Amino acid sequence: MATWTWTSQPVIDAMSAGHEFPPIVVFRTPLGWNLIDGVNRSYAAWHLRLPTLRAYELIGGPA
Numbered sequence: 001m002a003t004w005t006w007t008s009q010p011v012i013d014a015m016s017a018g019h020e021f022p023p024i025v026v027f028r029t030p031l032g033w034n035l036i037d038g039v040n041r042s043y044a045a046w047h048l049r050l051p052t053l054r055a056y057e058l059i060g061g062p063a
Helices: 009-016 039-047
Strands: 024-029 032-037 055-057
Touching: 009 039, 032 039
Parallel strands: 024 055
Antiparallel strands: 024 032
């Protein structure tokens, strides 16, 4: 995650201020989790060291 550098500071600032964001979307594979949607939200949460992030698990695989 440390290599992602395209998240704008306003996203980080808004998350830090407590603004609500849609959940990220993930898909489970035998090797772990794949992020389908929400790279900027994930990076902002990582940058802010948030312990949790709301997520939807996509069941059945990507279309």
